[in-house]
Amino acid sequence: MPLLLKNGRIVTENDTFPGTLLIKDGIISRVLSGENQNFDLENGLQGLKTIDVSGCVIMPGVIDAHTHYQLHSRDTVTAGDFYSGTRSAALGGVTAFIDFADHQENISLGESARSRRKQAEKNAVIDFNLHQTVHYFDDEIYRQLQKIRDMGISSIKMFTTYKDAGYFIPQADRAGLMKACSQLGLLPTVHAEHDEIITRARQDISSRLGGESNFKLSDHADLRPPEAETAAVKRLGRLAREEDVPLYVDHISAGETMKTVEKLREKGANIAAETTPHYLCLDREFLEGAEPEKYFMVPPLRSRGQRNLLRNYFARESVDTAATDHCAFSLAQKREEKNPLNMLPGIPGSETLLALLHHFFVNRNHISYQQLSRQLSTNPARLFGLYPQRGSIAEGSLADLVVFDPEKKKRLTSDNLHSAAGYSPYAHITVRGYPRMTIAGGEIIAREGELKADKGRGDFISAGKSSLFGRK
Template sequence: MYDVVIKGGLIVGGPMGTSKADLAISGERVAAIGQDLKGKRVIDASGMLVLPGAIDAHVHMELPVSGTRSSDTFASGTKAAACGGVTTVIDFTVGSSQSSIPEDIERRLVDAKRSYIDYALHAEVIGWRKSRAWEMLKAIQLGVTSFKFFTAYGSSGRRTDRGALFEAFQVIGELGALAIVHAEDEEIINCIMSSLRDDEFSDMATLAKARPPLCEATAVSDVVYLAEKAGARVHIVHLSSALGLEALRRAKSFYRNATAETCPQYLLLTKDVYDGVDGYLYSASPALRSSHDTQVLWDALIEEEISMIATDHCPFTREQKAWKGRFTDLPYGLPGVETALPLIFSEGVSKRGLSVDALVRLFAENPAKIYGLFPQKGALHIGSDADVVIFDPDEEWTMSVDNLHMNVDFCPYEGMAVKGKVRTTLSRGEVIYNDGVFTGTEGRGRFLARRV
């Protein structure tokens, strides 16, 4: 007699591929997959998809930025995540040239203790120099094996130039860790910004002009080349454009240890939103692109040239994004941790032919493998954590800020018709969301210490 049996659903991400079967849970782990399994608690999943919990490998809870802080705490953000079928998040330390990476990790772990679901961390690397190599080794000993770099944002001190980036990549390669990179070329951005007229700064649409696809493509090419020469695995975050994808394709043709993610906003939104009355609410970096870019990214996603979907969840309220007259004065970021899975199912699986198996790879299996969490996370294998999402593929609903749980008063997809909705979320065998009711306990999430 198992603790929980989920009966009659279509299991995706199991050891036998996609199959109609019962899934049994004992304690916190998947215990069996088969027919006519018996449980103390039975959950009827007839007509439903039974998926491994999604992993959002790129979120920013409580992030200090532009004189404010992203509006979701680790508590509110992970609650919203669970309501959207996400059972693991990977957030970032808040790096500084005045503190060590291990110190940044310890501080961030204190912030994250309120999480409802399991979490891991990336280490943000600010002010790299070779004498700091010991910090990476210590970070790995603390369970943080991925290191974040920026090729832009020099004015805030976050940019790492090419020489330092190569040095850091050499250390990462020697340690067997992973470099993750925000890839936008600072020199191109600065050249464009210096040529703008004063009145252009007061036009939100200038954001797309100031940070064009060329700056992404150039940085992607440079970063992967440096990683190849340093012998380091590298992952490009929030790929946003056709040119960026072209650069990734070229890079992967000579270096296999390069991966990339894209985000729902680069698949579903375009720069046309900047022309609207509320255009400033869509401030994000990279900027939103053209409809051509969104189509090219969809095609690449369906062909699985892009390894995963993450959200870059960095939400702000309308008050925090109040227009001050210049697009450069806005905090950049959009909410997404709760909406990604249903949106991509609706727009990808239901409308564009993305397979459900590919959906699971993009949201669960591939992030788990890239970030060293598989098969504990990202799969419904015997012995895996019982992070399970029961998903109704047929339910139709309208997305609105009023029916979401993120700590925002703005939804980028307001009024969008969606087909497919999360019915139930289990985290390590515990039902924490069911039919619109959240029952999780604050602080129940665990830190996932990873190994290289």
């Protein structure tokens, strides 16, 4: 059914203007500037559905490039699965996401990716791609990476921490993996924390407190200090420059780390930076409160000074993307661990990504709608090989859109949201500006807080080569 969105403010990556969109067969057919556009309804547009969106902005649908739906960890699985997670995402204006396929023992990377893809296709309500995690590198992994690329996956994920969990990629394997990514056109992404610095911090604090049994959740930020993130980014950035391969740094938590990113860029490193709403909107003081479990994630929340510095880098668009690192363990799951610092990390966030960044940055005139559109839609689409079909409002692009009311107010309590985690880390915040409608592939999948899409609607998106390979 053709769909006409009339009298909105259309947001592209470089402009905002009053206009009307015509959608046919899931594609943006016409983009017309000006109000009250008239169409010849007899010219093949029988059954046209017209919606007046006066007072709202029309943006490209959000692409959440970092999620952990239905995550298996330590013999349990997140309360939020692919259905509940993507339901929340769709209601928050997200039209596509990129999750992770684990590097599992005795299973090839291809088998792991296919299994993860089936899980998502069975349950997700929006389209998706995957990052493939890699924990070591050898000739066989190189051959498997070729197959991963041919399956339509454009990125890999490595960790410079979590040695005890088996995720840590040895220093000796990193150069080989980076070379392989360069040769195969795969974008390496990294969880960057220096494991040795974390180990030393844990030993020092344990000695000072008289043993790990005296640890509190408020110690979490000191046990994984900003220096660990900065040091890991510096080391990986230098290696990426030496191997002439781009690098995407996940969930940067501290402004100091962005200083390092900019210095590496000045020396020729080709680095894209991601952060998340919790590092931009919260700070480590929440770990001192009555329910610190709600704010326990890795990397941890930073000081208010580091948060404000990171906000400045985000507003300057030195930070390329914002994603959520959505990981919806329930509070009951988190509290099962007796040692607080071994608690299951992660918080929900997909539903509130757009609203929070609009509230803290657009409402306060720190950034424009165009910049917000770039950091939430266009940039992730380009960086992960999904552009221009996604991340753009242009004739011929897929009609993945969010109709956003800049005046709609909403308190971000768990009762007002839809995450299976059962809590909200942003319950103290009332935002001004919230989605009224989410459109994916020309189909209205969410409207006024009600999901309109069926479970399993989402499809795997085949990704092309990252634009970062062409950026200097």
